[in-house]
Amino acid sequence: MLQVHNLTVSYGSHTVVDHLSFQVVEGQWLMIVGPNGAGKSTILNAITQGVNYTGTVLLNGTDVKKQKASSRAREIGVLAQNHHVGYEFTVEEIVRLGRYAHSSGLLSGRRNEDEAAVQRALELTGMAPQRQQSVLTLSGGELQRTFLAQVFAQGPRLLLLDEPTNHLDLVYQKQVFALISEWLKTPGRAVVSVVHDLSLARAFGTNALLMHKGRAVAQGEVKDVMSSGQLDRVYGMDVRDWMRTMLSQWDGDE
Amino acid sequence: MAILSARNCRKHHTKANGDGKRPHLCFLKGNDMRKKAEHFRLSEYLIFAGITLFTLCACICIGSVNIPMNETLTVIWNAIIRAPQPESLAASIILPVRLPRVICVALSGAALSLAGAAMQGLLKNPLADGSTLGVSSGASLGAVLAIAFGITFPAIPFAGTMIMAIIFAFLSLLIILGLSYKLDYSLSTNTIILIGVIYSMFVSSAMNVIIAFAGDKVKDITFWTMGSLQNSSYKNAVILAGVLLICGGILFSLARELNAFAVGEDNARHIGVDVRKTKLIVLITVSILIGVCVSIGGTIGFVGLVTPHMVRMLVGPNHKRLLPASAFGGAVFLLLADLVARILLDPIELPIGVVTSLVGALVFIFIFYQTRKR
Numbered sequence: 134m135l136q137v138h139n140l141t142v143s144y145g146s147h148t149v150v151d152h153l154s155f156q157v158v159e160g161q162w163l164m165i166v167g168p169n170g171a172g173k174s175t176i177l178n179a180i181t182q183g184v185n186y187t188g189t190v191l192l193n194g195t196d197v198k199k200q201k202a203s204s205r206a207r208e209i210g211v212l213a214q215n216h217h218v219g220y221e222f223t224v225e226e227i228v229r230l231g232r233y234a235h236s237s238g239l240l241s242g243r244r245n246e247d248e249a250a251v252q253r254a255l256e257l258t259g260m261a262p263q264r265q266q267s268v269l270t271l272s273g274g275e276l277q278r279t280f281l282a283q284v285f286a287q288g289p290r291l292l293l294l295d296e297p298t299n300h301l302d303l304v305y306q307k308q309v310f311a312l313i314s315e316w317l318k319t320p321g322r323a324v325v326s327v328v329h330d331l332s333l334a335r336a337f338g339t340n341a342l343l344m345h346k347g348r349a350v351a352q353g354e355v356k357d358v359m360s361s362g363q364l365d366r367v368y369g370m371d372v373r374d375w376m377r378t379m380l381s382q383w384d385g386d387e
Numbered sequence: 388m389a390i391l392s393a394r395n396c397r398k399h400h401t402k403a404n405g406d407g408k409r410p411h412l413c414f415l416k417g418n419d420m421r422k423k424a425e426h427f428r429l430s431e432y433l434i435f436a437g438i439t440l441f442t443l444c445a446c447i448c449i450g451s452v453n454i455p456m457n458e459t460l461t462v463i464w465n466a467i468i469r470a471p472q473p474e475s476l477a478a479s480i481i482l483p484v485r486l487p488r489v490i491c492v493a494l495s496g497a498a499l500s501l502a503g504a505a506m507q508g509l510l511k512n513p514l515a516d517g518s519t520l521g522v523s524s525g526a527s528l529g530a531v532l533a534i535a536f537g538i539t540f541p542a543i544p545f546a547g548t549m550i551m552a553i554i555f556a557f558l559s560l561l562i563i564l565g566l567s568y569k570l571d572y573s574l575s576t577n578t579i580i581l582i583g584v585i586y587s588m589f590v591s592s593a594m595n596v597i598i599a600f601a602g603d604k605v606k607d608i609t610f611w612t613m614g615s616l617q618n619s620s621y622k623n624a625v626i627l628a629g630v631l632l633i634c635g636g637i638l639f640s641l642a643r644e645l646n647a648f649a650v651g652e653d654n655a656r657h658i659g660v661d662v663r664k665t666k667l668i669v670l671i672t673v674s675i676l677i678g679v680c681v682s683i684g685g686t687i688g689f690v691g692l693v694t695p696h697m698v699r700m701l702v703g704p705n706h707k708r709l710l711p712a713s714a715f716g717g718a719v720f721l722l723l724a725d726l727v728a729r730i731l732l733d734p735i736e737l738p739i740g741v742v743t744s745l746v747g748a749l750v751f752i753f754i755f756y757q758t759r760k761r
Binding site: 181182183201202203204205206207210211213216217218219220221222223226227230231233234280283284287 | 508511512513643646647649650651653654656657658659660661662699703704705
């Protein structure tokens with residue numbers, strides 16, 4: 134579905150992503166993991182043409198660089214980490230923007246198809262009761278679900294997530310990941326996400342790409358890539374030991 | 388619908404209070420106009436147009452000589468149907484003086500406010516307006532040069548200032564965009580704002596140099612930079628109307644893209660907006676609007692900044708509604724400001740830019756206070 138070949142991104146003389154190649158096939162959930170500054174988010178930005186790059190990004194055989202922005206958006210959707218909406222838009226207005234790439238013109242009336250997609254997305258994410266609420270009054274979790282609804286309404290086949298639950302509490306984290314797992318069950322879809330939480334990556338990912346300083350250290354199935362030996366080397370610490378220490382705080386609770 | 392929205396509103400209130408958050412301004416959110424449709428309905432357009440027309444007529448009637456409304460309307464009606472005009476003071480005041488001026492004021496107000504609304508959306512910055520890019524300063528420089536050195540163009544001798552202003556507005560646009568491209572290919576918002584500010588400073592220092600050597604022209608220059616539509620002609624009105632129609636149409640056709648930008652530029656890219664192309668078109672269109680406005684009326688501040696804010700409180704942030712409403716709102720705002728400028732210290736006339744800046748600054752503080760108070 135997605136083929137990235139020799140992707141290189143540089144800011145000035147600093148190379149952030151260095152000759153990276155990977156691919157994603159339908160049904161996969163690729164977790165991009167690695168320490169801060171490994172170039173994880175930059176990969177997603179390159180796929181959506183947010184930064185200049187060399188190399189090729191092919192989506193179902195088409196070069197994404199040569200695609201029109203709207204045809205790209207019909208295939209690839211993005212859920213970002215943070216949202217700072219400037220003005221008092223309502224939840225519904227934000228979600229409806231997701232249909233931008235599908236509707237032709239400004240004056241063409243509302244199409245039933247678009248309305249149905251918006252309605253479905255609002256219901257799926259549980260934001261339907263708050264559809265008329267201003268996004269400036271939402272909590273972090275509600276805001277993230279609003280943008281998740283937007284990307285659902287957009288109806289892409291490939292979903293890119295950039296730390297989708299980084300600043301959310303556990304309840305929302307669980308909700309968002311459950312919604313995305315459910316979304317992925319429909320055939321012909323795939324997810325690529327950048328996550329810091331290694332446990333989340335292992336729990337939900339089918340595949341993983343371990344990055345270090347702009348290069349791929351390992352890629353393949355989650356279990357193989359996220360072996361403790363490999364993680365220890367990249368993070369420069371005993372990862373499992375740290376996680377055990379964290380978990381052991383709960384020992385004796387029952 | 389009204390019942391539904393009221394219920395939503397109440398529900399939201401209790402919820403907000405329950406969360407310990409401060410309740411949100413409900414009369415704004417509960418405002419029915421905002422929920423009915425994304426676009427304006429015909430009736431809403433008619434209401435706005437009606438208010439604007441009424442203000443326009445009132446501004447024609449009121450002045451150093453007050454003319455009754457029915458007489459005013461008769462004179463205008465006669466002029467429209469080309470009937471012979473009875474000899475009267477009213478006709479000699481309205482047709483050659485007040486009417487063209489008031490029309491130009493309304494059109495300038497609409498144009499400035501439209502430009503402001505578009506820029507505030509595009510840059511997702513509520514402090515932006517048409518002058519943020521620096522084009523209006525550039526246009527002023529052109530006009531100041533024309534006044535100081537008496538530059539005229541042989542073919543059109545009466546419009547030296549105006550043509551110089553338009554030329555300089557366009558040159559400024561080229562310089563600013565060229566520089567932005569060179570520095571930052573993606574034309575990021577911060578680059579645009581920064582370059583606009585620096586360019587404006589540079590231009591105003593250049594203007595000060597000219598003023599220092601302008602000698603007896605200083606008064607003319609100062610008056611012009613404060614903005615005035617005193618000597619507007621029907622020709623000006625036609626130019627303004629044409630530019631407003633074309634540029635307004637272009638901006639309105641980009642309403643959805645502007646919505647996306649107002650939510651966030653990255654989000655706009657993610658949903659499939661061609662970010663660079665949209666930015667370029669909006670910036671160029673706004674520059675043309677501003678360049679023409681400055682060339683005709685001088686720099687009139689605060690209209691483009693304040694009106695979109697007031698209108699947004701009324702109709703919401705969706706540009707499909709915000710843009711047309713801003714155009715009407717700007718027309719009304721500038722008409723009233725012009726009226727105050729004319730009658731406040733009659734027979735002395737204040738420059739309109741002074742009035743808008745004064746009123747605008749006060750209104751802006753009020754709006755700011757209101758939004759922060761929540």
